[in-house]
Amino acid sequence: MAIFTKTSHASVPAAITVFVWGIAAFATVPPLQMRVVAKASAAPNLASTLNIGAFNMGNAMGAWLGGLAITHGIALAALPWVAAAVAIAALILTWAAARLDARKAPLRAAGMAVRQDAC
Secondary structure (H helix, E strand, O other): OOOHHHHOOOHHHHHHHHHHHHHHHHHOHHHHHHHHHHHOOOOHHHHHHHHHHHHHHHHHHHHHHHHHHHHOOOOHHHHHHHHHHHHHHHHHHHHHHHHHHHHHHHHHHHHHHHHHHHO
8 A cells, every 4th residue: 555655646656556456465365364264153144244345444444534634734646655554553553452362262272172072
């Protein structure tokens, strides 16, 4: 996204940047969907709908944040930097969630072993 600040002033580089950006963005959807369904094995359909709802909420919030930035005087050429900051925040959130999930995994495995022993 930050690259777009440099390429947005010329048609061909901007088109290439948006094309690559689209590939990168849509390439994340299938693995995320598979992870959500795997984690929610008891209700995969519900988890899938919530996951897609979260994508839609992210789209809406991105548009809102972009509009808010423009309203407060940020130049159009600087909007990719705003988007890059949001992406970095999302990566930090993802990292934190992965760490929490990794911390809980041994506890879940221990719980499963106890339940299996009880049977």
